[in-house]
Amino acid sequence: MYKSFGVKMKLPSFSEDCLYLNIFTPADRRDYTKLPVMVFIHGGALLTGGAAYYDGSALSAYGDVVLVIIQYRLGILGFLSTGDSQASGNYGLLDQVAALQWIKENIADFGGDPDSVTIFGESAGGVGVSVLMASPLSKGLFHKAIAESGVIFIPGVVVNKTADLFNFRDLVATISGCDPISLVECLKKKSTDEILTVMSQMTVPNLPVCVDGIFLTKHPEEVFSSKEIHNVPLIIGVNNQECGWLLPKLLNALDMVEEMDKDTLQVKLKNSPYLGITSQMIPFILDEYFGDTDNPAELRNRFLDLCGDVSLVIPSLRAARYHRDSGSPIFFYEFQHPPSVLKDFRPNFVKSDHGDELMFVFGGPFLRDGTYFSMGNVPNEEKILSKTVMTYWANFARNGDPNGPGMVHWPRFDLKESFLEINLKQKSTRNLRAGKAEFWTKILPEKLQNIVKEKNEHTEL
Numbered sequence: 001m002y003k004s005f006g007v008k009m010k011l012p013s014f015s016e017d018c019l020y021l022n023i024f025t026p027a028d029r030r031d032y033t034k035l036p037v038m039v040f041i042h043g044g045a046l047l048t049g050g051a052a053y054y055d056g057s058a059l060s061a062y063g064d065v066v067l068v069i070i071q072y073r074l075g076i077l078g079f080l081s082t083g084d085s086q087a088s089g090n091y092g093l094l095d096q097v098a099a100l101q102w103i104k105e106n107i108a109d110f111g112g113d114p115d116s117v118t119i120f121g122e123s124a125g126g127v128g129v130s131v132l133m134a135s136p137l138s139k140g141l142f143h144k145a146i147a148e149s150g151v152i153f154i155p156g157v158v159v160n161k162t163a164d165l166f167n168f169r170d171l172v173a174t175i176s177g178c179d180p181i182s183l184v185e186c187l188k189k190k191s192t193d194e195i196l197t198v199m200s201q202m203t204v205p206n207l208p209v210c211v212d213g214i215f216l217t218k219h220p221e222e223v224f225s226s227k228e229i230h231n232v233p234l235i236i237g238v239n240n241q242e243c244g245w246l247l248p249k250l251l252n253a254l255d256m257v258e259e260m261d262k263d264t265l266q267v268k269l270k271n272s273p274y275l276g277i278t279s280q281m282i283p284f285i286l287d288e289y290f291g292d293t294d295n296p297a298e299l300r301n302r303f304l305d306l307c308g309d310v311s312l313v314i315p316s317l318r319a320a321r322y323h324r325d326s327g328s329p330i331f332f333y334e335f336q337h338p339p340s341v342l343k344d345f346r347p348n349f350v351k352s353d354h355g356d357e358l359m360f361v362f363g364g365p366f367l368r369d370g371t372y373f374s375m376g377n378v379p380n381e382e383k384i385l386s387k388t389v390m391t392y393w394a395n396f397a398r399n400g401d402p403n404g405p406g407m408v409h410w411p412r413f414d415l416k417e418s419f420l421e422i423n424l425k426q427k428s429t430r431n432l433r434a435g436k437a438e439f440w441t442k443i444l445p446e447k448l449q450n451i452v453k454e455k456n457e458h459t460e461l
Contacts, residue, residue: 018050018071018073019071019072019073019095019098019099020051020071021051021068021069021070021071021099021102021103022051022052022054022056022068022069023066023067023068023107023110024056024057024059024060024066024067024068024069025060025066025067025110025111025112026060026061026064026065027061029111032111034108034111034112034113034116035064035065035066035111035112035113036065036066036112036113036116036117036118036394036397036398037065037066037067037068037103037107037112037113037114037116037117037118037397038059038063038065038066038067038068038117038118038120038393038394038397039067039068039069039070039099039100039103039117039118039119039120039142040054040056040067040068040069040070040120040121040125041070041072041096041119041120041121041125041126041128041129042054042069042071042121042122042124042125043121043122043123043124043125043126043149043150043355044074044123044124045123045124045206045207046074046075046078046079046092046124046127046206046207046209047074047075047199047202047206047207048074048075049074049124050071051069051070051071052071053372054069054362054372054373055362055367055368055371055372055373055374056069056362057363057367058362058363058364058366058367058390059361059362059363059390059393059394062363062366062387062390062391062394063390063391063393063394063397064394065394065397065398066107066110066111066112068099068103068107068112070095070096070099071095072092072093072095072096072099072128073091073092073095074092075195075199075207076172076187076195076198076199076207077091077195078091078092078095078207079091079092079207079208079209080168080169080172080184080187080207081159081165081168081169081208081210081212082165082166082169082180082183082184083162083163083165083166083169084162086182086183086184087183087184088210088212088213088214089165089208089209089210089212090209090210090212090214090215090216093128093131093132093135093209093215094137094214094215096128096132096138097132097135097137097138097141097215100117100119100132100138100141100142101141103117103141104117104141115143116143116144116397116398117141117142117143117144118142118143118144118145118146118396118397119132119142119144119145119146120145120146120147120148120235120393121146121147121148121150122148122149122150122355122357122358123148123149123150123354123355124150124206125148125150126147126148126149126150126151127147127150127151127152127154127157127209128150129145129146129147129150130147130150130151130152130153130220130319131152131158131209131215131216131220132145132230133145133229133230133232133234134152134216134218134220134223134224134228134229134230135215135216136217137214137215138230139230142230142232143232143400144232144233144234144396144397144400145232145233145234145235146234146235146236146237146393146396147234147235147236147237147316147319148237148357148358148361149237149238149239149242149312149316149354149355149357150312151236151312151315151316151318151319152209152220152224152315152319153220153221153315153316153318153319154311154312154315155274155275155276155310155311155315156206156208156274156276157206157208157209158208158209158210158211158219158220158221159208159209159210160210160211160219164208165208165210166180168204168207168208169183171202171203171204172187172198172202173186175198175201175202176190176194176198204274224319224322224323225322227322227325227326227327229322229323229326229328231326231327231328232328232400233328233329233330233331233396233400233401234320234323234328234329234330234331235330235331235332235333235396235402236316236319236320236323236330236331236332236333236413237316237332237333237334237335237357237422238308238312238313238316238333238334238335238432239334239335239336239351239352239353239354239355239356239357240308240334240335240336240351240352241304241305241308241350241351241352241353242307242308242311242312242313242353242354243304243307243308243311243353243354244304244346244347244350244351244353244354245353245354245355246307247304247346247347247350260296260297260299260300260303261294261296261299262286262290262294262299265286265290265299265303266282266286268303269282269285269286270282272307275307275310275311276310277310280448280451281444281448284443284444284447285306285444288436288439288443288444289302289303289305289306290302290303297349300349301349304350305436309433309436309440310440312354313432313433313436313437314433314436314437314440314441316332317332317417317432317433317437318441320332320413324413324414324415329400329401329412330412330413331396331401331402331410331411331412331413331419331420332413332417332418332419332420332432333410333419333420333421333422334419334420334421334422334432335352335356335357335422335423336351336352336421336422336423337352337356337360337382337385337422337423337424338350338351338352338353338356339356339359339360339364339375339378339382340375340378340379340382341359341364341375341376341378342356357389357422358373359373359375359386360382360385360386360389360390361389361390361393363386363387363390364378364386365378365382365383365386366383366386381424382424384424385422385423385424388407388422388426389422391404391407392407392410392422395407407426408420408425408426408427408428409428410426410428411428416430416431417430417431417432417434418430419432
């Protein structure tokens with residue numbers, strides 16, 4: 001047993017034989033109409049997590065859908081690419097395609113409609129949703145998609161350079177004591193425990209998706225920008241403080257309370273390569289986010305905003321704009337409510353953190369005690385919020401549109417960039433993080449381009 005989200009839970013059993021699907025259907029159905037199918041892809045940086053953690057009974061029952069939670073290979077077993085013929089990579093993503101193929105062929109036996117399949121996932125699962133939309137192998141296997149706090153444009157998720165893949169290969173080889181040239185054959189001789197030890201010693205935040213010529217034949221940027229993504233309705237969303245969970249890694253205890261200053265911020269930015277921030281960017285970022293304050297608490301909060309912007313908000317807006325421009329329906333949300341069950345487990349300045357919405361998507365207030373995401377005895381307003389979120393998600397799975405009777409209208413993400421704020425009360429508004437979005441997509445690139453231009457002119461002189 002271990003403590004997480006304020007409840008005690010039993011750890012599920014684990015096995016290298018892991019490619020299973022967990023299927024939830026509503027009980028006591030009185031007709032035989034085929035139900036919409038929702039397929040959940042779990043998160044965990046493509047390294048950890050598992051389908052067994054998720055109880056889909058509440059969402060299935062309340063939404064009147066067939067819910068399938070899929071497992072896929074993780075870590076070096078699922079995503080190691082050697083950059084050559086040894087290992088092409090993306091095996092975990094191929095597992096996701098295989099699961100969707102199985103669902104297409106068999107879900108009718110469980111009361112599901114194979115012609116109404118919605119894929120949805122959070123964090124790395126959202127990345128999975130996003131990249132499935134760019135893969136030729138998944139065409140026709142799903143009809144709607146929801147990407148929660150995860151898209152393919154997150155810094156470092158896709159690696160396209162052979163040299164970078166060699167670096168990952170060499171890292172695994174060094175840790176495992178294998179020769180890089182024969183890495184795969186060497187790893188095949190390792191026990192499960194030895195493989196897990198290798199993974200535990202890796203210093204990267206995630207293993208990469210790569211352009212392997214099979215699952216991905218082009219870089220996702222090219223697929224999205226050329227409007228070759230699958231033409232299906234899509235929901236993309238983020239939470240309003242995506243980096244709260246990283247506080248222990250990013251900041252020490254004093255930084256979190258009272259000692260944060262701009263010199264410390266500069267050091268933190270230099271030591272956070274996974275954010276994709278280069279040394280040339282830092283002066284402009286410091287000025288944009290922190291130039292008008294020296295208040296330690298405000299600096300800390302803006303640092304969290306910065307991490308959320310660069311890692312998830314801006315990439316998600318980028319994906320949404322590509323999808324909008326392709327002509328397919330797109331809806332965007334920002335989830336804003338921090339679950340009350342977590343208030344004693346993190347600082348009070350953390351708002352809605354990475355993954356918080358899952359408690360409400362999966363009906364946490366209605367799950368039995370001891371279940372992952374079970375919220376126990378919560379205020380009635382959180383029960384209402386969970387029902388609202390489940391209704392939006394199920395409406396979308398049923399109709400390709402989250403709206404329905406009695407619901408606050410959720411507008412499409414259009415040229416005005418309309419989106420829905422999901423909180424104890426919902427509200428439609430426009431232009432999420434508008435000033436910061438312009439900074440990352442227009443102002444900063446122009447400033448960096450000017451540096452290169454000035455450098456070239458100086459060289460010519």
